[in-house]
Amino acid sequence: MVSNPVHGLPFLPGTSFKDSTKTAFHRSQTLGYRNGYAIVRRPTVGIGGERLQVNQLSQAELDELASKAPMLTYGQPKQAPPPEFIPAHVAFDKKVLKFDAYFQEDTPISNEENYRIRQVNIYYYLEDDSMSVIEPIVENSGIPQGKLIKRQRLPKNDRGDHYNWKDLNRGIDITIYGRTFHIVDCDRFTQVFLESQGIELNPPGKMALDPYTELRKQPLRKYVTPSDFDQLKQFLTFDKQVLRYYAIWDDTDSMFGECQNYIIHYYLVDDTVEIREVHERNDGRDPFPLLMNRQRMPKVLAEHAKDFPQCVLEISDQEVLEWYTAKDFIVGKPLTILGRTFFIYDCDPFTRRYYQEKFGITNLPRIDVSKKEPPPVKQELPPYNGFGLVEDSAQNCFALIPKAPPKDVIKMLVNDNKVLRYLAALESPIPEDKDRRFIFSYFLATDMISIFEPPVRNSGIIGGKYLGRTKVVKPFSLVDNPVYYGPGDFFIGAVIEVFGHRFVILDVDKYVLKYMESNAAQYSPEALLSTQNHVRKQEAPAPELENKQTEEDPGTKDLETLIDTIQKQLKDHSCKENIREAFQDYDKEASGFVDREMFFKICESLNVPIDDSLVKELIRMCSHEDGKINYYNFVRAFSN
Template sequence: RFLSVYFFSFVVKQINFLRAVGDTFLSLCVWWPDIAKMTMLNPQFNNLPKLPGMGFGEELLRTDFRKSQLLNSKTGVQDKRVKPDVQPFDTLRLANTQLGGNTQAKMSLDRKVLRFQAFFKEGVHESPQEQERVRRCIVYYFLEDDTISVSEPKQDNSGIAGQGALIKRHQIPRPDGGAYSFEDFNIGREVMFYGKCFHLIDCDTFTRKFLLGLGVDVPEPEDQPQDQYTEIRRKVTAQMVPRKQKTGNDMDYHQGGSGRQAKLTPEEIGLTKQFLAHDKKVLRFYCQWDDRDSLYGDVRLYILHYFLSNDTIEIAETNPPNCGRDPFPSFVKRSKVPKQRDGQFVNPNASLSFKTETVEYFTDADLRIGNYLRIFGRTFLIYDCDEFTKNFLGSKYGITDFTPVDISQPGPPKIPVEPPPYNGFGDEEDSLGSWKYLVLKAPKKDIKKFMEHANNQLKFQLKLKGGDPSNAIRKFVLTYFLSDDTVSIFEPAQRNSGIIGGKFLQRQKVKKVGSDGLPTGEYIQPQDLYVGATVIINTHTFVVYSTDERSLTFMEYNAHQFPKSNIDIVLSNLRSMLVSRQTGLQHAFAAADSSGNGYLDYEEFAAIIERLQLPIAEQEILTLMRHFDRNSDGQISWTEFMDTVLPREVQSQYESKRDQAWEEIRAMAEQQTQDELDRFNSDMNGTVTQLNAFTDQAMRNFLEKWNQRRSLFMDVFRTVADHSPDGNIGEAEFRKAVQAKLKLGLTEKALKAVCYKLFPENLKRIPLLEFQRILNGTSTYVHLKPRR
């Protein structure tokens, strides 16, 4: 029983001991982080060396060693979540500071700042003028949170970069630990901010009152020391102050004592009058500077402006397009230009001495067309001026001759570039295309010409000249296609001749052959083909001895393109031959009519021309016979022929010139005709506007009738076009349709005006379809555009 009681008491004591030990351990575990934190925040522990085991790090304060979670998903959206361990600012202070205990004090110190003026010295190395520089600044102490900021006022021409905020607003630690408070600031003290010593020399009124209210004695302001560089800059700035100008009262006082009546000098008064009289009046001259004597020099053009308001000169260069020069706005800026003395240029503004020398400047009296100006070492030639300059110089100096100087330069001689010989690929135009262009392209065709002459062909009968006698019986048919100027030759088959007919020359362009037997480079044109002509094609010499009726009619309708079928030219030549006694043509015609019947046929006419060896082709004889043979019997009336070609009044007019050569007579007749035409044109110059108005009115009247009966008009024009040789409409067909068919009752003057409007000199024949477009107003022909 005793043992049991003793054992029970022993167990109870052990239990109590273990309970006490456990309570002690639990209290240590609870208070250990606070003890470590207090130890860490104690400034005395900050002076310990930074060695392992000598400090308490954040790892000793940690109680939660779980890995934090950064990624989170909320309402289906994945986001990065960071939960920093944020604690109130007051809990970081000393342990006895209560949370929210100084809130009212903070509110009372809100927006209250202590401001001190200070300076610090900064060493200047490698400078002969100074060793150190004093930099003044302002220190701000914010009472609400004990933060400090330092700023440096900017100084002009100080050469110091980065002036302004030196230290941003925050709590600055003291060198011995802890943070600065307002008790550390006063006039005369020095504070160390990050290794720089700031000496406080003054404060503002609020700071002084605040410190005095706390019982702190504030000394008097101290003077800021001056550095050597600041003194140097102050002296330089003092010298830059402008001289004090005299006021109006001072000038009146001096003028009254000296007897002067104006505040300006006579020179200033003259310049003012000149400015008011000639403001915005500028003389413009065109100049040239020949710089070809220097290396890579060239002839350059300039414009010289002379300002009459103050006698200044400005020179600007005119650069031609793609010259490669920079487009500078001015070559010589606006200023007074001095003249050169003894061929040497002296700039009065560049003199090293202050001696006043008389300088002569260019004036408007020195500027004339043809004069040479030596300006800043360059010689300028004035070759022209504008109209205002001519009027000004004429009114002031009486100049009347303003003939421009010819400055045109002969261009370099053009080197003839001959095309290479035909290479055999394609036709000759394709070969030339490969020589003219880098990128090959098909040669362009004349579509307009092709449309106008699509069905127009000229046919001639040829025979070989010379060579084998067996070739004398061979006959050839040459077809000239006016749409593309190509030629084809076909030889008809002849029975029992031993010659097989067929294509002699494929359709192609044929080049002309000169008198030396070599190609001239030009192609055969329709004017080169006429009855009696000799052509050489592929070394074969052909003689044209006949043509068909359609070809003759086409050439007569287009007589301006075929001079051998132009009756006016043929009659003019024949008239000159009949007048001249040297040809003997008139006596030959009279002798040919020995039978007395009064008629001449084609053979007799041709025999006379051949016997007299006159330069009249068989084509021209055909033109005469077709013109005078009214009944198509192959004969012409000698009396009618002479009355038309050489009437009696013409014979009396040329009676004094019958002994001259017929070429001279023709030249005089052409000159007389040209003089009459010029006289007529000069008389008509005054009425050109009236004629144009009358022509337009006549055309409008005709178009009104066309719009009223368009179908009837088109049927009539189609009928006359079908009966024309080429299927086109000319002035003759138009007159026939208007006068004989439609009977519109137009006067001859109105009809001529309409024909002049529809058929100009370069377009005498118009296709029917294009003629319809003209009347409908949808044609693109240039001559039908309304005049402006």
């Protein structure tokens, strides 16, 4: 084995050579087995069997040396200095994004334009994300222009977000404080900046133009020389000659509209028209005499006259193709002036003569425009509900606050306190109702009926008021047109049906007969005759009484005969047992006399038939001059 001739040279570039005679380049085995386990074996020779250096580094040192930077040769590396911090207000100072935009503004008070286009510039300041909107000043625009929105951060929505440069682009709409701006284009710097940040810009749009501003740029109108019409001759010929027409304006088709009268004056001196209002007393209108001042009225306008500022300047012959003349005002034809259609229905005599001489029109008609009142609509009442009288219930349909139905005051004054009383029995298959008696009271002042049932002791029926004052409807009468019982329906034997109960008239008092005789036209002859016969039969004296009157003292004979007659007729009356005790209970002094008022109360409580003609005569004979009644003789007629 030949030794390396360059052995010992430093391991530097240019001093390391390869051994050309070396042919073995294998490495020694570093793994081995002991007792069946794989273990690491340290090589004793190098590559190709070369002898290893004595101070050879261990594997751990070699690994550490391989992972370290070359600090042994060049020392510890120095850290690179951090980049210098530049704040946003310095980095983006004087860097502004500019956008061209416009917005549309309504002009409701203008006659020449409906809307206005206003062009603005939107500036976005990158240093603090603020924005401003500035409108370039346009000469003679008449609008306060300049800074519309001062520089500030503009709110984007209600959540507190603000507009950012990422939200801006061409061809979009942004809303700032309720006003919508349409962005059309931007400048070159803005385009480069947005594209450098990865934003794809929309194609640029076209700026909208203001129609009124463009209209003002048109050339001025050229005027022509007026015609050579001799106005002086017209003035001298037709001075103080006025045609008068009577017209109406019917606006009843619209809400709250009405028909109004007007007078139209046509002045022949200068072909002007005047419309005057016709006011009446207490018509509720403001006293303005003129609807339209005296002026010439255009009939046909030129096409370009629609854009002419009529509210500022007067209309001349260049804007009008045809004016209203006297031949346009014809009686019987409508005429539209200032949007209102007037109908001429008459004129004065001078106007008639003028039309006859000028146009050959004779016999101008006079049209009647007075509107006839429509026939009254018959008011139909709803069905009767059964509560109260029909007249009272019907008042709810006539007014919101019902009023009492009208009354016949004359009838109430004439018949005040006039009452017709009748005695009636109840038609009923029930045996207990056979002996029940009722007193009907007919009030002539109000045509009302009340029914009273005298209480009968130990009858089992509670007497008293049976029916309060009310009008009673006849059976089989219509509900909507009821027919009430009148005085002519009450006579002896008449059947009165009161709310399903049938009553038969048995007796009447003397006042009823007097009323029937004085008002015989209300009663049938049969009813009047039956009542007269019934009353006369009660007033006729008994045969026994006539025979005894010739033999005995007239006063005593009459009293005794009357008592006997009453005893025979009322022998089955129920009050015989208690009548004496009732009078004695009230007569504490046992004088035999009681007051007249107390007397009738006792008779009414005991159901004594005081309406009977014989009983009435007995009461008259027992009456005293001081107003008291001797009940001893009266009790004899009702006792055993």
